[in-house]
Amino acid sequence: MVRIGIVTVSDRAHAGIYKDLGGPAIKDVLQEILTVPWTASMQLVPDEQQVIAQTLCRLADQEACALIVTTGGTGPALRDVTPEATVAACTKLLPGFGEMMRSVSLQQVPTAILSRQTAGIRGSSLIVNLPGKPAAIRDCLLAVFPAIPYCIDLIGGPRLETDPAIVKTFRPKAS
Template identity: 65%
Template sequence: MADNKVMGESTTPPAKIGILTVSDRASRGQYQDQSGPAIREYLTEVLSTPFEVDYRVIPDEQALIEETLIDMERGGCGLILTTGGTGPAVRDVTPEATERVCSRMMPGFGELMRKVSLEQTPTAILSRQTAGIRNACLIVNLPGKPRSIRLCLDAVFPAIPYCLDLIGGPYLEADPAKVQVFRPAN
């Protein structure tokens, strides 16, 4: 499902961002996914560049997660934000799937997300969020709770646009009143 954010006229095609919710129960319709929409809401709030979203909800199955991440990247997503499947439960396999499809891991993302989360709750130590690079795509594993998603994105998003610049991904700019993106001075 694609969703465009129109920000004035631009000759540059919108950046394509994948939002992948990994949840057995949400994929079966036992409850409505709130985490994926929380990511979309965050992006709509902070990004000033046009973007479109490829949003999917799938069960906690490693092979399917891997296939979906590959499909989203091949479909043009330069940034994929996952939610769910990062805990210690047996079926929490999102980090393993991410590691399998990435050529390089970016452990600093997970380290920072755990640090800010630990300031809120001691169970954040159980989180296994990570990030990695697949071709010109950055994949970031976020927690499954909407409040935690915002907390983690506030922490790591300032580095995401510059990381995308370095790997040849889409150019993203944010509203400086919402988030201060870091790019070194030329």
């Protein structure tokens, strides 16, 4: 069974001021995309860089999540520190993920240039930062997911398969 970490970064949702919509939105999109058995490790953390980084490391190192997807904390506000926490947790960065997500988001809103999503690798885990809005989560996840299964193959993770009617996974012919 493939393990996937889903991390919502939000002071207010963590404090119970409002309901977490981002984490469930990610889970819904993944249920639509993936055709392999998988289980989610849902996490809700405050906008604290050290807490976020520790959560990402635990999901990668102890829970062996092949994919860890975050939502929230990627903007320019003072408390938005998810990209910094991701960089601290990763051994390699994959800036193309952020570039693709910003490109897709710019087709919807001009403020997408303020987004700082990134992605990286820790061991055999791929960590991807998504925006906080559920509609943007779906658009961004669908935009980058064609490359995610092959990336996980390359870092020694489990083979992910997708519903080709929703996302066509790209793998070179020799894979």
